[in-house]
Amino acid sequence: MFNFIIQMFMQAIETILKGIEYSVYWYFTMSCLYVLVFSIAGHFYKKYRGVTAKAQSKIAVFIPSYKEDFVIVEVAKSALKQNYEFENFDVVVVADSLKPATIHSLKSLPITLIEVSFEQSTKAKALNKAMLELNEDYDFAVVLDADNIMERDFLLKMNDAFRSGYQVVQGRRKAKNLNTSFAILDGASEEINNHIFRKGHRALGFSSGLIGSAMGFEYTLFKSMMKTVDAIGGFDKELEFRFAKKRTTIEYLNNAVVLDEKIQKSTDFSNQRRRWLSTQFIYLKKYFGTGCKELLVKGNLNFFDKVLQMIVPPRILLLGLTFLIAAVYGLLSFGFNLYSNVWVYGWFLNLIMTILAFSLALPKSFYNTATCKALFSLPSAFFRMALLLFKLKGANNKFIHTAHGAVQN
Numbered sequence: 001m002f003n004f005i006i007q008m009f010m011q012a013i014e015t016i017l018k019g020i021e022y023s024v025y026w027y028f029t030m031s032c033l034y035v036l037v038f039s040i041a042g043h044f045y046k047k048y049r050g051v052t053a054k055a056q057s058k059i060a061v062f063i064p065s066y067k068e069d070f071v072i073v074e075v076a077k078s079a080l081k082q083n084y085e086f087e088n089f090d091v092v093v094v095a096d097s098l099k100p101a102t103i104h105s106l107k108s109l110p111i112t113l114i115e116v117s118f119e120q121s122t123k124a125k126a127l128n129k130a131m132l133e134l135n136e137d138y139d140f141a142v143v144l145d146a147d148n149i150m151e152r153d154f155l156l157k158m159n160d161a162f163r164s165g166y167q168v169v170q171g172r173r174k175a176k177n178l179n180t181s182f183a184i185l186d187g188a189s190e191e192i193n194n195h196i197f198r199k200g201h202r203a204l205g206f207s208s209g210l211i212g213s214a215m216g217f218e219y220t221l222f223k224s225m226m227k228t229v230d231a232i233g234g235f236d237k238e239l240e241f242r243f244a245k246k247r248t249t250i251e252y253l254n255n256a257v258v259l260d261e262k263i264q265k266s267t268d269f270s271n272q273r274r275r276w277l278s279t280q281f282i283y284l285k286k287y288f289g290t291g292c293k294e295l296l297v298k299g300n301l302n303f304f305d306k307v308l309q310m311i312v313p314p315r316i317l318l319l320g321l322t323f324l325i326a327a328v329y330g331l332l333s334f335g336f337n338l339y340s341n342v343w344v345y346g347w348f349l350n351l352i353m354t355i356l357a358f359s360l361a362l363p364k365s366f367y368n369t370a371t372c373k374a375l376f377s378l379p380s381a382f383f384r385m386a387l388l389l390f391k392l393k394g395a396n397n398k399f400i401h402t403a404h405g406a407v408q409n
Contacts, residue, residue: 038200053163208252234279320382
């Protein structure tokens with residue numbers, strides 16, 4: 001009797017372990033297929049073909065700046081140099097915790113300066129406060145980060161899309177600097193995400209993803225929607241879900257470019273990714289049930305796709321974990337003959353799909369010796385990301401600031 005109980009117990013444990021094994025495999029298979037499908041689709045993305053607008057809309061360019069004294073003055077000066085009629089756009093710097101000397105320099109520029117102070121600073125609060133104080137009526141709003149540099153025809157291209165009927169438009173963020181290994185990896189990651197989550201999604205009829213800056217909105221829509229957004233981090237993801245629920249299409253302009261400073265140090269990488277990981281888990285928990293309902297009851301595939309994006313692991317984790325699991329199965333199968341080769345081939349196929357997806361998504365400009373050297377930092381980036389999975393508690397309770405402008409060699 002005792003042996004029978006032990007046998008049943010062991011069978012139960014084996015069944016549970018096999019269930020976990022199958023679940024992990026199919027989770028990664030789905031994730032690898034997801035990025036591969038949209039990576040292939042990205043090559044069928046058609047550049048925006050809307051008409052060139054004859055009239056220029058009135059645009060407010062918002063630049064929230066929290067403790068960005070090192071870069072904000074030059075960024076504001078650069079923002080004024082658009083190939084756009086000067087009277088048709090205003091540069092609005094939202095100054096939060098800037099030094100008096102920085103404020104003095106900003107006041108000397110032909111911009112709108114709005115000083116704010118919060119017990120707990122967030123980008124959403126800064127934008128809402130700015131829109132409350134502005135008296136000017138605008139047609140559209142553009143949101144930048146405090147380190148962003150618009151290429152000179154950025155507003156012209158955004159205006160063309162706005163005038164063609166799009167209410168929400170995401171521009172292309174591109175690396176401003178590739179001066180360290182982590183900056184190259186960060187820049188490559190940005191371009192891969194542009195290809196998969198913006199070009200690939202638009203090619204298949206889905207909305208583009210938002211990235212927090214280089215994005216534009218119909219002004220009254222943006223103002224009304226932001227009133228109820230109180231996200232500490234990832235306010236752009238909150239907007240994505242809300243637009244998806246309203247079935248508002250987010251357009252992507254690959255040729256409307258904003259230069260974005262890439263992280264240069266491993267510590268900045270950890271801070272930034274900790275915030276992103278926390279945001280991903282928060283929105284998955286918040287919208288998973290709603291996403292299933294939107295799909296099954298309302299047929300809102302676009303909303304459910306946003307949920308799937310929260311389920312798929314971040315790209316570095318997807319690549320790193322798939323590689324490690326494939327290596328372990330290969331060792332156990334070929335080295336110790338403990339597993340069927342079918343499992344090994346399945347995981348190797350996942351690894352091939354992931355590598356292929358990222359290779360197809362990476363622009364040709366990154367295929368150089370500098371990128372090859374930067375790949376040696378990839379294991380470090382992966383293990384930092386993996387460790388962050390155990391340090392997410394409290395990551396979204398306060399704004400995690402990443403400083404810009406201090407160039408590292």
